[in-house]
Amino acid sequence: MYSSELIKGTLKTIILKLLSEEKRMYGYEITQKVKELTGGKIQLTEGALYPTLHALEAQGILTTEVVNVGNRLRKYYTVTSSGKLMADEKVNEFSDFMNTMIFLLDLKPKMGKA
Amino acid sequence: MYSSELIKGTLKTIILKLLSEEKRMYGYEITQKVKELTGGKIQLTEGALYPTLHALEAQGILTTEVVNVGNRLRKYYTVTSSGKLMADEKVNEFSDFMNTMIFLLDLKPKMGKA
DNA sequence: ATAAATACATAAATTTCTTATGTATATCTG
DNA sequence: CAGATATACATAAGAAATTTATGTATTTAT
Numbered sequence: 001m002y003s004s005e006l007i008k009g010t011l012k013t014i015i016l017k018l019l020s021e022e023k024r025m026y027g028y029e030i031t032q033k034v035k036e037l038t039g040g041k042i043q044l045t046e047g048a049l050y051p052t053l054h055a056l057e058a059q060g061i062l063t064t065e066v067v068n069v070g071n072r073l074r075k076y077y078t079v080t081s082s083g084k085l086m087a088d089e090k091v092n093e094f095s096d097f098m099n100t101m102i103f104l105l106d107l108k109p110k111m112g113k114a
Numbered sequence: 115m116y117s118s119e120l121i122k123g124t125l126k127t128i129i130l131k132l133l134s135e136e137k138r139m140y141g142y143e144i145t146q147k148v149k150e151l152t153g154g155k156i157q158l159t160e161g162a163l164y165p166t167l168h169a170l171e172a173q174g175i176l177t178t179e180v181v182n183v184g185n186r187l188r189k190y191y192t193v194t195s196s197g198k199l200m201a202d203e204k205v206n207e208f209s210d211f212m213n214t215m216i217f218l219l220d221l222k223p224k225m226g227k228a
Numbered sequence: 229a230t231a232a233a234t235a236c237a238t239a240a241a242t243t244t245c246t247t248a249t250g251t252a253t254a255t256c257t258g
Numbered sequence: 259c260a261g262a263t264a265t266a267c268a269t270a271a272g273a274a275a276t277t278t279a280t281g282t283a284t285t286t287a288t
Contacts, residue, residue, distance in 0.1 A: 005126075005275080006211050008245065009119035017219050028266050038214050048245050050268060072253050072266060095221050097120050098212050100152050105131050105205050107212075119244085122275065142235050162276050164237060186235060186284050 007042060011052055013094050014044075016087035019062070019079045026074040027053055053077060061086055121156060125166055127208050128156075130201035133176070133193045140188040141167055167191060175200055 018033060019025055025033070031044045056062045061083040067074050079087060101107075132147060133139055139147070145158045170176045175197040181188050193201060215221075 002207060002211050002214075004245075005123035006208065007123075008275085009122045010215065011245085012119075014218065021220075026266080028264095032265095034218070037218050041210075041214050042218070045246065046266090046268080047247070047270090052244090054268095069266095070254075074266070091219050091221070093116060094120065094215065094219065096155075097116050098215070098221075100116075100155050101124065101208065101212070104128065104148070104151050104156070105208065106135075107205070107209050118276075122244085125275085140235080142233095146234095159277065160235090160237080161239090161278070166275090168237095183235095184285075188235070 001043065002041060010094065011044070011048060012056070013087075013090040014042075015049075015052065015056070016061070016079060016083060017091055019077060020084055020087040024065075024076040024078045026076050028074075056083070115157065116155060124208065125158070125162060126170070127201075127204040128158075129163075129166065129170070130175070130193065130197060131205055133191060134198055134201040138179075138190040138192045140190050142188075170197070 014034060015030060018030060022033075027046070027049055031046070031049060035043050053062065057064055057077070060080060062077045063080055065076050065078070067076060128148060129144060132144060136147075141160070141163055145160070145163060149157050167176065171178055171191070174194060176191045177194055179190050179192070181190060
């Protein structure tokens with residue numbers, strides 16, 4: 001787990017990127033997917049996730065459909081077309097930001113398991 | 115300029131890294147150096163910078179010496195030995211975090227002007 | 229002379245996230 | 259089968275970090 005300061009500000013970017021790829025996902029599913037993809041290094045908390053999803057919905061970035069599974073409900077989120085634009089913008093901005101930080105912090109590019 | 119959300123959480127890392135390289139710097143100098151190195155993409159605000167410097171000093175991460183230049187004062191900051199350790203930790207953590215994000219956001223490594 | 233730059237500082241307001249709490253069903257484990 | 263854990267949502271109080279605004283004062287450029 002990273003110190004929480006670092007992760008701040010990336011939540012929307014992560015949500016929009018995942019939803020851009022996966023068609024639709026529900027909140028809990030997003031937390032699990034992020035945990036899985038990062039080997040537990042990033043764990044989204046519900047208290048941060050749900051309010052953010054609600055806000056994105058209110059802005060027309062996401063739409064929802066509630067589905068009953070067994071006896072429990074799931075709220076699926078889908079990105080709208082403007083949401084896809086925003087997802088690209090956010091990812092590009094973060095990418096650009098990383099390059100700036102690599103230069104500023106004098107980091108060597110790492111060719112890892114990618 | 116990046117959306118401010120992104121820059122959040124990187125302030126201490128930036129300060130400590132610069133001070134680790136430059137021996138000693140004063141607050142205004144840090145803002146100018148960051149602005150210069152990032153082509154204006156990151157501009158530290160005084161309202162964020164000074165309280166953070168004060169906090170780092172209170173924690174023994176930085177020490178200060180006030181110098182009179184002409185008729186104006188400059189407060190120079192220097193990293194202590196524990197500050198150097200913290201600088202390395204912060205930079206390494208951010209580097210690790212970036213790798214995680216590159217994977218999560220499916221970004222291609224960019225060989226740029228570096 | 230006036231504006232802009234240099235150089236510090238702090239306080240109120242805002243944003244964003246953490247922590248805590250609440251509800252309810254489903255599944256695993258001994 | 260009872261209790262713990264996992265699934266699945268939600269919100270509210272508090273904390274943390276930053277923005278915006280304001281203040282003081284000197285120096286340099288126009």
